[in-house]
Amino acid sequence: MTNNTALNKLVIVGVGLIGGSFALALRNAGLAKHIVGAGRSLPNMQRAVELGVIDEIATDTASALHNADLVFLAMPVGQTAAVMAQIAPHLQIGTLITDAGSTKQDVIAAAKQHLPPQCLQYFVPGHPIAGAEQSGVNAAQADLYRDKHTILTPLSETGINATEQIRQLWQACGSIVSIMPAAEHDQVLAATSHLPHILAFTLMNHLNRSTGTPENLLRFAGSGFRDFTRIASSSPEMWRDICLANRDELLKQIEAYREELEAMQEMLRKNDGETLEQAFSQARNIREGWLKNKKTVTQIKTEPAK
Amino acid sequence: MTNNTALNKLVIVGVGLIGGSFALALRNAGLAKHIVGAGRSLPNMQRAVELGVIDEIATDTASALHNADLVFLAMPVGQTAAVMAQIAPHLQIGTLITDAGSTKQDVIAAAKQHLPPQCLQYFVPGHPIAGAEQSGVNAAQADLYRDKHTILTPLSETGINATEQIRQLWQACGSIVSIMPAAEHDQVLAATSHLPHILAFTLMNHLNRSTGTPENLLRFAGSGFRDFTRIASSSPEMWRDICLANRDELLKQIEAYREELEAMQEMLRKNDGETLEQAFSQARNIREGWLKNKKTVTQIKTEPAK
Numbered sequence: 001m002t003n004n005t006a007l008n009k010l011v012i013v014g015v016g017l018i019g020g021s022f023a024l025a026l027r028n029a030g031l032a033k034h035i036v037g038a039g040r041s042l043p044n045m046q047r048a049v050e051l052g053v054i055d056e057i058a059t060d061t062a063s064a065l066h067n068a069d070l071v072f073l074a075m076p077v078g079q080t081a082a083v084m085a086q087i088a089p090h091l092q093i094g095t096l097i098t099d100a101g102s103t104k105q106d107v108i109a110a111a112k113q114h115l116p117p118q119c120l121q122y123f124v125p126g127h128p129i130a131g132a133e134q135s136g137v138n139a140a141q142a143d144l145y146r147d148k149h150t151i152l153t154p155l156s157e158t159g160i161n162a163t164e165q166i167r168q169l170w171q172a173c174g175s176i177v178s179i180m181p182a183a184e185h186d187q188v189l190a191a192t193s194h195l196p197h198i199l200a201f202t203l204m205n206h207l208n209r210s211t212g213t214p215e216n217l218l219r220f221a222g223s224g225f226r227d228f229t230r231i232a233s234s235s236p237e238m239w240r241d242i243c244l245a246n247r248d249e250l251l252k253q254i255e256a257y258r259e260e261l262e263a264m265q266e267m268l269r270k271n272d273g274e275t276l277e278q279a280f281s282q283a284r285n286i287r288e289g290w291l292k293n294k295k296t297v298t299q300i301k302t303e304p305a306k
Numbered sequence: 307m308t309n310n311t312a313l314n315k316l317v318i319v320g321v322g323l324i325g326g327s328f329a330l331a332l333r334n335a336g337l338a339k340h341i342v343g344a345g346r347s348l349p350n351m352q353r354a355v356e357l358g359v360i361d362e363i364a365t366d367t368a369s370a371l372h373n374a375d376l377v378f379l380a381m382p383v384g385q386t387a388a389v390m391a392q393i394a395p396h397l398q399i400g401t402l403i404t405d406a407g408s409t410k411q412d413v414i415a416a417a418k419q420h421l422p423p424q425c426l427q428y429f430v431p432g433h434p435i436a437g438a439e440q441s442g443v444n445a446a447q448a449d450l451y452r453d454k455h456t457i458l459t460p461l462s463e464t465g466i467n468a469t470e471q472i473r474q475l476w477q478a479c480g481s482i483v484s485i486m487p488a489a490e491h492d493q494v495l496a497a498t499s500h501l502p503h504i505l506a507f508t509l510m511n512h513l514n515r516s517t518g519t520p521e522n523l524l525r526f527a528g529s530g531f532r533d534f535t536r537i538a539s540s541s542p543e544m545w546r547d548i549c550l551a552n553r554d555e556l557l558k559q560i561e562a563y564r565e566e567l568e569a570m571q572e573m574l575r576k577n578d579g580e581t582l583e584q585a586f587s588q589a590r591n592i593r594e595g596w597l598k599n600k601k602t603v604t605q606i607k608t609e610p611a612k
Contacts (some may be wrong), residue, residue: 180599192526207497210559222435223453228506228536238584251575255511264560268550280545283507287510290521293524
């Protein structure tokens with residue numbers, strides 16, 4: 001890279017919501033001069049050019065990576081190993097590599113297996129906690145990452161400068177950046193994201209199995225149900241990959257959740273209104289505390305610099 | 307009642323979000339001339355008068371019920387039996403009675419126990435599926451019920467005219483009215499509302515128990531988590547009452563849900579990506595189908611009459 005964080009050439013692998021929004025944010029910040037996109041779907045790539053998200057569609061891996069300052073891996077996580085194996089022979093020493101995968105230990109394992117060892121000091125695994133049920137470059141937006149958290153999980157091999165540069169790029173996208181070990185990341189995400197997705201998917205399938213005609217039941221479902229199940233509209237392919245990638249931690253979380261659910265059942269069985277109300281109160285208090293903290297963080301974050 | 311559905315005197319027991327919104331909607335529709343409110347909290351009742359939700363605060367049960375056309379029971383469901391016992395001696399033959407309780411079999415049992423038998427023909431149990439985490443008369447709004455479902459569960463004793471009048475009043479509030487047996491109502495609501503609430507409360511408590519410091523985990527929770535857990539901010543007192551009132555059906559639902567969750571665990575344990583993706587796809591399809599149906603119903607409902 002030339003000066004501080006500005007990129008002369010940025011390569012985005014997978015120009016969808018995540019990759020496209022990163023490109024738009026950096027371009028708006030004046031930090032990406034030339035953006036090359038690579039992806040499976042030609043119509044999507046052509047649309048990315050039309051929308052001004054990328055400047056050029058990669059024709060082959062070698063020329064795409066030639067003199068690249070940064071390669072951003074934003075394709076579905078299930079393709080991580082294959083893409084790393086594909087770019088490995090063409091990576092130049094000094095080209096930064098980062099990704100946006102929802103799980104980090106598996107991405108690191110793939111990197112250690114497929115990337116050239118001398119490139120690992122330039123590899124900064126990352127995870128922007130943003131996105132929605134939408135996908136594809138049409139959904140990309142320059143402010144997707146504004147006030148959202150991004151977690152970086154550098155390897156012991158990763159250089160301090162590399163981590164610092166990636167941190168600055170995410171901050172330029174408006175994101176709040178944290179750094180933590182990959183194992184901790186995967187545990188946090190299993191609890192707050194992967195488990196809730198499993199619970200929401202499971203509820204829909206439970207309604208289907210218990211009636212056979214869920215539409216009769218669902219006629220009367222209200223806004224609470226709509227919000228609770230919103231994440232059950234997420235991409236099945238993407239969530240298959242995420243759940244398998246973080247399988248061990250997710251299984252632990254499901255097991256512990258089931259125990260908590262059994263405790264609720266027991267309160268109900270015993271008709272124990274007092275304990276039930278305490279459990280509901282505790283749940284509400286934790287959530288309200290979270291919302292309050294969240295608000296405070298965003299307010300501090302968006303205070304104008306002095 | 308004088309003509310069709312217009313009420314000369316409407317009595318609202320429990321002037322909160324539900325009772326207050328019913329009063330405002332009927333007043334706006336020109337269907338309630340004089341509205342009397344009864345409730346535990348004097349400041350809330352005074353606020354209800356200030357806001358124009360009610361015209362008068364009930365001083366005693368006898369005079370409040372004197373010549374009432376309709377008594378709407380909208381206090382917390384845990385108080386149903388006590389309130390019915392209190393109004394029973396003062397109910398006039400011909401005064402309609404309805405309620406807004408989230409469970410219906412228990413309300414019917416209380417009515418059979420506490421209301422005079424000759425009044426049951428005027429009793430139309432009901433449940434408007436609307437509301438939010440907010441409560442109190444300050445949250446009341448005239449359009450709370452617009453395009454929302456209301457379920458009526460008449461007893462075998464309930465008169466056809468009584469049901470028809472209550473149906474018309476809810477329709478005047480903008481609601482889509484359905485009639486079904488109380489047992490079916492309680493089953494539908496256990497599946498689509500009570501179970502999701504238990505699951506959301508349980509998730510918050512699981513996060514608390516598994517870490518002891520949920521704020522560290524929750525720092526990184528995103529918008530999917532926020533929506534999934536929105537219903538965990540609901541009133542603990544209200545949900546204790548609802549869950550206990552519908553305990554048998556809810557326990558069945560939790561049990562069946564746990565089996566579905568075990569099936570998901572099994573797919574994960576086996577690393578069975580194909581079956582997992584199918585399960586996620588099915589869940590998403592059911593939800594998308596629901597959203598589509600919902601939209602169609604609302605569109606039909608709001609087409610101008612010819």
